[in-house]
Amino acid sequence: MADGTGPAAGPGGPPPLWTAYARPMAAPRLRLLCLPHAGGGAAAYRGWVPALAHDGIEVWPVQLPGRENRFDEPQYEDLSALVAALATAFGPALRTAPYAVFGHSMGAAVALELAYEARRRGLPGPERLFLSGCRPPNRPDPESPRWNLPTPLFVERLRVYDEDSEMLRDPALREVFLPRLRADFALVERHRYRPEPPLACPLSVLGGLDDRAVPPSVFDGWASYTSAGAEIRLLGGPHFFLGPARDHVLRLIRDRLAGAGVP
Incomplete structure (x- = not known):
């Protein structure tokens, strides 16, 4: 896998290969990098871009290889390699404005490792x-x-995760997308976490009350990954509760980032 950094972006602009739907602002108060779930793409956060712009939050939906406009690119097989590529692509911009990171499901696992990688590289950490x-x-x-089940x-x-998934009902869609979902599941399931000191930023942990894949009872474990406090917010719905x-969710983001990025 090549490093995937793609065309050079401006020092503070979104990396063109690694983002989609972003609308750069003249002077954003804060940037929000949004990482997708397994099999998902940047389109999941497209509506967040205008919704948070009035709050001075410049949303960067992150586009990973193997989906949407990067559909024909090979997916990463190693989470550490993916995170290294993300840190290389986004590193220059992380120095130009405060930022936060949102990740759902697989995206949350990537977000945690990205925060660690930023710290290892001496980059500013997320708010x-x-x-x-x-x-x-x-x-x-x-x-x-x-990932390796029959x-x-x-x-x-x-x-x-999603009992009403159209992809699971349609044999043609399954043929196309199941290998890609396997690859994303393998990316997370084969990863071995290294012990790290707690992060210095607070965590907002979100979950669905009816999530059968990730029960709310596990969320208290996130507290040990930060020295700045972790809150748990449970919302109605199954695993993919972000839509309903x-x-x-947007109100929570606005509230928690209201003072972030202000000197």
Whole structure:
């Protein structure tokens, strides 16, 4: 896998290969990097761009290889390699404005490792991490791994995340997207976390009350990953609660970032 940094961006602009739908602002108060769930792309956060712009928050939906306009690119097979590529691509911009990171499911796992990588490289750390629908590393899934299951079992496990998924009902869609979902599951499930000192930024942990894949009982484990406090916010809905709870989530982001980025 090449380093994937793509065309050079301006010193404070969104990396063109690694972002989609971003609308750069003249003087953003803060930037919000948004990382997608397994199999998902930047389009999941497209509506957040205008919704948070009035608050001075410049949303950068992150586009990973193997989806949407990067569909034909090979996916990363190693989480550490992906995080290193993200830190290289976004590193210059992280020095130009305060930022926070939002990640859902797989995206939350990537967000945590990205915060660690930024610290290792001497880059500014995030003002806050929003970790949504994801187990902390110290509360591993007893049913893992899923990525290498036979197809019928893998499909049944996926229904725990989204039982109404059109992809799971349509054989043609399954043929295209199941290998990509396997790759994303493997990315997370094969990763081995290294012990790290707690982060200096606060965490906002979001979960669905009806999530059968990531039960709310595991979220207290996130407290040990920060020295600045972790809050848990449970919202109505299953694993993919971000759609139905969109207004609530955006309000939480506005509230938690209200003072961030202000000297």
